[in-house]
Amino acid sequence: MAACADNLVEWYDFAVYGAFATVIATTFFPGSDPSARLLASFAVFATAFLVRPFGALLFGRLGESSSGGRSPRRFAATRVAC
Numbered sequence: 778m779a780a781c782a783d784n785l786v787e788w789y790d791f792a793v794y795g796a797f798a799t800v801i802a803t804t805f806f807p808g809s810d811p812s813a814r815l816l817a818s819f820a821v822f823a824t825a826f827l828v829r830p831f832g833a834l835l836f837g838r839l840g841e842s843s844s845g846g847r848s849p850r851r852f853a854a855t856r857v858a859c
Contacts, residue, residue: 794822 794801802814836854 798822 798815798818802811802818806814806817808814836857
């Protein structure tokens with residue numbers, strides 16, 4: 778059930794970002810070429826999407842480490858994620 782909820786949230790995130798990509802492009806990427814602004818907006822989203830597995834590797838190791846104090850590490854990983 779948790780995996781289904783996570784999948785729903787991920788696809789909701791994609792849909793909302795796609796719907797507001799033009800607004801994000803004009804707000805955060807000023808310039809004269811609208812296509813370049815939109816591509817820059819999608820490039821930021823793609824970069825964040827591609828970096829997610831590295832964060833999962835890092836915080837997965839911190840959270841599942843068996844060497845002393847699992848609880849504080851899980852708390853730190855959760856706080857960074859939220």
